[in-house]
Amino acid sequence: MALWFRDxxxxxxxxxxxxxxxxxxxxxxxxxxxxxxxxxxxxLTGNGQRWAQPGVYRGLSLLVNVIRSMPFVILLILLIPVxxxxxxxxxxxxxxxxxxxxxxxxxxxxLVETALREVEPxxxxxxxxxxxxxxxxxxxxxxxxxxxxxxxAVTVTSIALVSDAAMSGAIGGGGLGDLAIRYGxxxxxxxxxxxxxxxxxxxxxTLQFIGDRLVVHFSRK
Amino acid sequence: xxPPLIELVSIAKTYKTGKxxxxxxxxxxxxxxxxxxxxxxxxxxxxxxxxxxxxxxxxKPTSGxxxxxxxxxxxxxxxxxxxxxxxxxxxxxxxxxxxxxxxxENVALPLRFxxxxxxxxxxxxxxxxxxxxDLSTLAQRYPAQLSGGxxxxxxxxxxxxxxxxxxxxxxxxxALDPQTTKAVLALLNAINREFGLTIVLITHEMDVIRQVxxxxxxxxxxxCVEVGPVAEVLLHPRHPATRRLVLESEKVDETEQxxxxxxxGGPIFRLTLRGEATYEPLLGSVAQAAGVDYSILSGRIDRxxxxxxxxxxxALVGGDLSTALAQFAERGVHVERLR
Numbered sequence: 001m002a003l004w005f006r007d008x009x010x011x012x013x014x015x016x017x018x019x020x021x022x023x024x025x026x027x028x029x030x031x032x033x034x035x036x037x038x039x040x041x042x043x044l045t046g047n048g049q050r051w052a053q054p055g056v057y058r059g060l061s062l063l064v065n066v067i068r069s070m071p072f073v074i075l076l077i078l079l080i081p082v083x084x085x086x087x088x089x090x091x092x093x094x095x096x097x098x099x100x101x102x103x104x105x106x107x108x109x110x111l112v113e114t115a116l117r118e119v120e121p122x123x124x125x126x127x128x129x130x131x132x133x134x135x136x137x138x139x140x141x142x143x144x145x146x147x148x149x150x151x152x153a154v155t156v157t158s159i160a161l162v163s164d165a166a167m168s169g170a171i172g173g174g175g176l177g178d179l180a181i182r183y184g185x186x187x188x189x190x191x192x193x194x195x196x197x198x199x200x201x202x203x204x205x206t207l208q209f210i211g212d213r214l215v216v217h218f219s220r221k
Numbered sequence: 222x223x224p225p226l227i228e229l230v231s232i233a234k235t236y237k238t239g240k241x242x243x244x245x246x247x248x249x250x251x252x253x254x255x256x257x258x259x260x261x262x263x264x265x266x267x268x269x270x271x272x273x274x275x276x277x278x279x280x281k282p283t284s285g286x287x288x289x290x291x292x293x294x295x296x297x298x299x300x301x302x303x304x305x306x307x308x309x310x311x312x313x314x315x316x317x318x319x320x321x322x323x324x325x326e327n328v329a330l331p332l333r334f335x336x337x338x339x340x341x342x343x344x345x346x347x348x349x350x351x352x353x354x355d356l357s358t359l360a361q362r363y364p365a366q367l368s369g370g371x372x373x374x375x376x377x378x379x380x381x382x383x384x385x386x387x388x389x390x391x392x393x394x395x396a397l398d399p400q401t402t403k404a405v406l407a408l409l410n411a412i413n414r415e416f417g418l419t420i421v422l423i424t425h426e427m428d429v430i431r432q433v434x435x436x437x438x439x440x441x442x443x444x445c446v447e448v449g450p451v452a453e454v455l456l457h458p459r460h461p462a463t464r465r466l467v468l469e470s471e472k473v474d475e476t477e478q479x480x481x482x483x484x485x486g487g488p489i490f491r492l493t494l495r496g497e498a499t500y501e502p503l504l505g506s507v508a509q510a511a512g513v514d515y516s517i518l519s520g521r522i523d524r525x526x527x528x529x530x531x532x533x534x535x536a537l538v539g540g541d542l543s544t545a546l547a548q549f550a551e552r553g554v555h556v557e558r559l560r
Binding site for chain 2: 120122123125126127128129130131132133136140141144145147218
């Protein structure tokens with residue numbers, strides 16, 4: 001067993017793990033910053049809601065669906081010029097973040113919309129009857145009442161990001177995916193592949209565990 | 222007489238579902254006086270809920286004029302509308318408390334919306350409200366930990382946080398058991414007197430109207446078919462829809478009642494007594510004086526907002542009928558000939 005792991009460069013593995021975590025946290029921040037407002041707008045412009053705007057809703061919905069139906073590997077390559085324009089490079093951790101954000105933000109926005117739809121319509125009505133402005137409605141009612149759904153949305157999105165980040169290794173994105181492809185696949189070092197997969201598994205499990213605990217913590221029902 | 226607090230003039234409301242238009246309210250004309258408890262009753266689908274929501278403009282009328290407190294409500298801009306809504310509290314059948322906030326935070330919510338953020342002022346008002354509605358010990362609980370009656374008390378405290386002039390009640394007791402219903406209705410009566418609050422209440426139960434309302438409007442199929450003082454409308458219903466609601470609340474089956482009446486001989490009268498007269502010894506002395514005999518076909522003694530009333534259906538046999546009727550009239554009894 002020890003022999004089998006003999007030629008693994010643990011320093012390199014640690015470096016790759018760190019890169020994956022950087023890609024995950026860096027992109028997650030932007031995904032939430034962009035996806036949360038987009039999800040709120042999707043919800044509010046939807047049928048029967050406060051800002052009901054069938055045209056706007058359909059347009060945003062189409063955009064979200066187009067991005068979501070694009071395989072991430074293709075999106076990565078298509079976005080290279082955009083990425084270079086934003087960050088100056090398409091490589092490494094920094095180069096991986098723009099495509100990750102563009103792929104995951106619409107996904108997250110859709111989950112936000114779904115979570116907001118779970119809010120009892122009576123609560124929205126009560127808030128409006130109290131004289132709430134739209135901003136107050138969102139901040140004091142919609143987001144707190146959808147808290148559990150929103151935490152679950154962040155959890156699911158971050159797990160999707162782990163998978164996408166690994167894929168970005170295919171075009172030089174760095175991280176565990178990059179390691180798995182270069183050593184595990186191209187150099188036939190199955191042991192490196194196994195270790196990276198185990199690390200990714202542990203990461204996903206940890207994210208899910210934290211997410212579930214937070215949901216339970218914030219349950220008031 | 223002072224002008225009415227709320228005035229609805231030929232209001233209509235239609236909903237569009239796809240291409241078809243569904244009328245919810247048609248030709249509604251109502252005046253609601255300051256300080257009264259105004260009830261709106263009707264079967265489900267009669268348009269009660271739409272009517273109530275017109276007053277705080279959660280629903281906009283399709284046509285007609287809506288005035289309140291010298292304001293033309295339909296002409297308000299968004300900021301003016303929010304200001305108006307702060308003067309109108311609202312409570313709901315399912316309470317609509319925020320599950321993510323404590324009792325104290327729920328009660329504080331309208332104050333925060335109104336821009337009161339400074340600690341002491343906010344805290345003082347919330348403490349005062351919680352104390353008034355016996356919620357002090359529950360301040361840090363979440364709604365899920367409360368009983369239905371407690372939830373509605375929180376709803377009332379929250380609705381009154383900004384010292385509104387008007388309280389809208391949307392089926393406030395329909396999700397509560399009979400005992401809690403009584404307590405909540407008593408509380409509504411108390412705040413009506415205590416704060417001079419005008420209350421507009423919708424319900425499908427005549428008993429609720431009987432216990433708290435001063436005046437009532439009956440809605441049927443989107444139209445207002447009858448409006449007047451509760452005693453007047455309940456004891457002498459004119460419209461078939463009203464009669465149906467009254468009989469329903471008295472648990473009387475119309476066809477069975479008809480059979481009972483058909484079995485007895487002689488003319489049949491309905492006697493209505495109100496106030497102290499309800500307790501007077503009456504039948505025996507009138508029967509003696511007029512030499513008539515009587516059989517009681519049905520009877521009921523109850524209260525309308527605390528004032529007792531009695532209603533008896535009698536068959537009068539033999540004797541001097543006109544003397545009997547004159548005697549009843551003399552004693553302030555309202556007599557109606559049914560047959």
